[in-house]
Amino acid sequence: MADGQEEGVKTMREETIIQKILEKAPYAEGKVRRERRIEFKIPAERIRDFLMLLKEKDFESMMQITVVDWPNDGEYELVYQMWSYTHAVHAFVKTRIPRDLDKARMPTVRDIYPVAETYERDAHDFFGVYFEGNDKMEMPWILDDTEQGLFPYRKDFDWIGYVKKKYKILDRFDEDKDNYVI
Amino acid sequence: MVDWRLFEPLFNYARKKSMWIVAFCTGCGGIEMPPLMTSRYDLERFGMMPNPAPRMADLFLITGYVTPKTLKRIIITYEMQPDPKYVMAHGSCPLNGGPYWDSYNAIKHLDKYIPVDVVIAGCMPRPEAVMDGINKMMEMIENGTADGWKRYKENYEWYKKNQDELFGEGWREREARRWLPWLMDKKKE
DSSP states (O other): OOOHHHHHHHTHHHHHHHHHHHHHOTTOEEEEEETTEEEEEOOGGGHHHHHHHHHHTTOOEEEEEEEEEETTTTEEEEEEEEEETTTTEEEEEEEEEEOSTTTOEEEOOTTTSTTHHHHHHHHHHHHOOEEETOTTTTSOOSSOTTTTTTOTTSTTSOHHHHHHHHHOOOTTOOTTOSSOOO | OOOGGGGHHHHHHHHHTTOEEEOOOOGGGGGGHHHHHSSTTOGGGGTOEEESOGGGOOEEEEESOOOHHHHHHHHHHHHHSOSSOEEEEESSHHHHOGGGTTOTTSOSOGGGTSOOSEEEOSSSOOHHHHHHHHHHHHHHHHTTOOOHHHHHHHTHHHHHHHHHHHHOTTHHHHHHHHTHHHHSOOOOO
8 A cells, every 4th residue: 555645646536536426416425445446335215316427427337236245234235336438437336225035125227227137137036136127027037946036145045955955965064074075 | 671780880980980069068168178179189180070959969068067957958958969979078067066066056966867978077177188088988989888878768767857856847848938928028128
């Protein structure tokens, strides 16, 4: 890490971008993580307004929607990763929603960024986040019929137990041992 | 009625020298095929070539890990091939799961679902190892020990039992019907 003065000079461009965006979106909070990488935290219900604003401010493409599971807080963290070709800046847009399957709902951003359809279906398949307004939510995506509704990427999914039940192997496997031969 | 058994050595020689591969790459092993096909390890000198149609192929290369979804396609493709057909499993994943030994979505023993003639160990096996496997396969074809297709016919009940345990009864029809409502997309964007 360089000292603060040099950092400030390096990230001047990023700070002006954040300033411009936060003028129009007072509900958000933004910070510079490092050179060419910025981060916003917003409430979940304002996601559509914020992404429309980002699209006006030359963030042309969405790279991914990732879901981070925080079982201790009882929350999912959704990270919308945006890339701007104009400024060459990578922006994280972070928002938190409750983790319970009936409450994990988000408004879709498919009409703003068409590519979001794929990532939303992916998040729905593996984590159980339901995106309202995306009419392809019920369409099968990656998982098979037997795994539909299990949401295998959640932290409380019994991974080893499911493998033992499905493939009928690992019956001598014990997780407490350090060395074992299967 | 001609007794063709006299010509069996000739047929075996011809089969050995003209193994066509199904161009069906599962998992990561597909990336190992271009070096095999190009000029350094030229597969063409053994008379092997990738073929997009399973009806014309003899050799089925399982390249890399197999998920249950892929296994359905693999079984259907394998049953499409005309006899005699040979299977070569490529890498440690079809053997015993490899690095995916505890994954919920990877097949651990491919042997339980379709018969395998030659298994190449490694993750990923280098092209030299694959060439060694191909040599072994040729030897086995010549002395008649590559009999996976016969085993599949004789023990079909056992293979079918294992497949049905994994997928549930009637999985072929279900898989065919599953996508029909979605193929007709009414909202064209």
